[in-house]
Amino acid sequence: MADRALSGLVVVDLSLGIAGGYCTKLLADQGAEVIKVEPPEGDPTRHLGPFPDGTPDPERSALFLHLHTGKKSVTLDVTTPAGAATVRRLLARADVLVESFLPGTLARHGLAYDDLAEQYPDLVYCSITPYGQTGPWRDYRGNGFTAWATGGLAYVTGNPDREPLANGADPAEYFAGVNAALGILAALAYRDAHGGGQHVDVSLMEAVAANLEYTTALYSMQGAIRRRWYSRHVFRYPSDIFPCRDGYVAVIYGRTGLQQLAVLLDRPELLEDPLFLSYAERVKRWRELDAILEPYLRSHTAREIVEAAQDLHEPFALVLDVPGLLADPHLRERRYFQELTHPRAGKLRYPGPPYRMSETPWETGRAPLLGEHNDELPPTDQTAG
């Protein structure tokens, strides 16, 4: 498989959890050889469900199966001298190491970046932690849920009269994973151009905070502190999720303002209405606008509404749930989902390529069984440790 973009790259993955898992999934699906080093009991995601029939099974965890496609699994206790020595031997043929322990943890086992840089000067060593390797919060505990809060997105998500809200897909973890994968490829580009490996430091909190669409900009440009406001865009209404005949639909007006909305509702007189002409009016009187939209939305299906709006070049969207995604005709025509057969979990449809490359296609394989590749571990050196 020499024709894949990252063919030949070897990644030793000591990370546990979602962010590191998604990072090395991106690398593996693009052709890197990822050796996932799991503790003897397995990665924590093997123990998080849901599981078929609610019965915990480290080989049938939805989260593990998703995150670890196309990787190899070896079991090692890196906190023992023998385990740490084996990791060092694995690194002899590695380009990249990924880890997600709290700062200082691996140093206790001789596996910190500074412990390895002399022996492996070309190694790209990526650390993913809640707050980064430096700063007063470096030792604090964190996960995707708290990163969403400290990174500023919880405050702006939810209803104004209610508590701030998490995002159920845990995007903080995925943003950190993408940052890490990007950082690794940037460090490899640096190594090709100028020589030398380096330490790449990724923080979950910062991975969230880098994406604040308006939150810090509104203060630094205008002194405003923005809050949460339903599913709306802070400077556009309507842009919201509404109930419709068969579920929900995202109503979003486009470049021409609310003109096409009046056409869609077949109510041209609305074009003269201050509610349609002035954003400030809509901020004050949005319930009246909702009342205008409601009869139309309630009497049509989401697909009817989106198709009619798209015919008018309005960026309405479907609100798909999981069965809706799996049945979606567009994704089917693009052959998005990838069917993989796993010896314990069976045949399942997995998320497909996040982008399509013409010459070096994305390609994925099933997740490994726990310790499935232990026989590929370098032989134990009896003189070490």
Added chain:
Amino acid sequence: MADALPLDGIRVFDATNTYAGPTCARVLADLGAEVIHVEGLRRMDLVRLLVVADNTVGEDYWNWGGYFMKRNLGKRDLAINLDRPEGREAALRVISTCDVFLESYAPRVMRGFGLDYQSVREVRPDIVYCSLSGYGQSGPYRDWVAYGMGLEPASGISSLTGYPGEGPLRSGISLTDPLSGLIAAYAVLAALHERRRTGRGQYIDLSEHEAAIPLVGRALLAYQLTGRVPERQGNRSPDAAPQGIYPCADEDGWVAVSVQDDAEWHALCDLLGRADWRADPGLATRDGRAARHDELDAGIAAWTRGRDKAEAMRALQAAGVTAGAVLHGKDLLWNEQLAARDFFDVVEDPRAGKRPFPRQLPVRFSRFQVKARGPAPLLGQHNREVLRDLGGLTDQEIDALEAAGVAGTAPEPALPAHLVRIGAAHPVQELIEAGAFLRVEPDYKEQLSARFGTEIGKRAGE
């Protein structure tokens, strides 16, 4: 001496606009690429009018958007009409010197311009050409107009987000835009990695819809394994209990608490002085705690209500419980952790003056710094140097393009600035009354100046 950077010598033709595409190109710029942001005079980047500095604009109203600035720091700007044959011809001469071509128009647009992958490859055979679009270059939705606000619902993410028993919710930002921008940058770096080894370029079709679906991968597989459609759980999670966002003493202050294991549970009980909880065998396991979540929420909130969010976070962390204050925009600008890591770059903009901008790729590298390389460009600011130095056009040829309205430094048509000023200003009072803004602080520039140790908002010559 400037750092050596990973993308030294890489040149990017950035014909994207709005959010996702410019985010991708800004990441490449921060990593050392030379990025030329390309706009049409009749297709100016729309976000040039968003979050304008000090809620007003000058006569050149198109150069005041704070939103545009953040995504385009350190780029150059070429404003040229690609739908005119002379414009396309000049652009192709620039493109022939570029390594990466980015575009984010509807699939038909670049073909219409004669700047699709096949055409560009004729002048630059090893180009890495990446198209970002809402739904991809093929399939029944390919021509659908897509804004980021619609793609989070369309990707399934919103179906997992919301208060329990209520409807789906979208995040407070257009989440899929920065996500696809970062994924696109990853794809471009992968293609450049391969090009360094084989010498060949390639085409990348990035559907922002598809790039977001992996975030619901767990739910997709869970549904197939269990037959149950995952429900919205508000702030709760099957992985940690109790978990929630609890009210604090400060105005609209909240703290997020996530008890990840039994040791954290014991630490929480000790901190709250709840020996009864600690001794209760029914609460000894995560499942047991999840079953009595409402009761635990009430007890935790009784404790958090007496403290402000920063104090609650510190006490919980000191006790060994995973917790984080719910920070708003101003909190972030003053946050001690972000300050210690230089998360904000203070950049001097010719119109807005010095302002703090958050990092776009907040990764720290031991051999170089990834940060904003300079201010965002004015519309068409670099027309002459790009067309002359890269395109090889003579000054007379450039003059002719400008005279013909093919290149320029003002949008077509330019509107009266006083009208734009009304349209671009936010209805601040209405937004506060609606609950969308907490407040507006009139002395924000003084406060920011004290925080950043330099005069924020001051323009050169003031």
